[in-house]
Amino acid sequence: MKPIRVLFVCTANSCRSQMAEAWARMLHQGKIEAFSAGTEPGNVHPLAIQVMAEAGVDLASHRSKHLREFLGQQFDYVITLCGDARDRCPVFPGAARIVHVGFPDPARATGTPEEVLNEFRRVRDMIRDFVAGLPWSLANADSLPFHSADSQEDENP
Secondary structure (H helix, E strand, C coil), X not given: CCCEEEEEEECCCCCHHHHHHHHHHHHCCCCEEEEEEECCCCCXXXXXXXXXXXXXXXXXXXXXXEHHXXXXXXXXXXXXXXXXXXXXXXXXXXXXXXXXXXXXXXXXXXXXXXXXXXXXXXXXXXXXXXXXXXXXXXXXXXXXXXXXXXXXXXXXX
């Protein structure tokens, strides 16, 4: 059976989408071909690298990529993981289905260094649980285009 191709999209491609790509590659080796990109890529966040390493997943060699690098490629799913990426994701003609599944942005966490680190761990685990259920976990995801000005998933709870 041919693996499904999934592109995870976030704004900076620094935390959530990197984690999702890495989890998909680890948990669904040979079943999911995973990639990640950002609408405004930056650098992979050092705390994302740290918390993924704690879980046995190496992000040290990952780099942030722009969404343009993947235009024209065929994907079974393009999954936006933050409201900004959802609202700014261009029409992606290479995607069979574009869906949105939002997660809090750990890079926006405030508090002590330990509290911030714990937020990265919490989001890492949330994303792991979502990715572990792929592709079945997409059944209840919001199909795009979907735009909501009052989306709160990027806010810390």
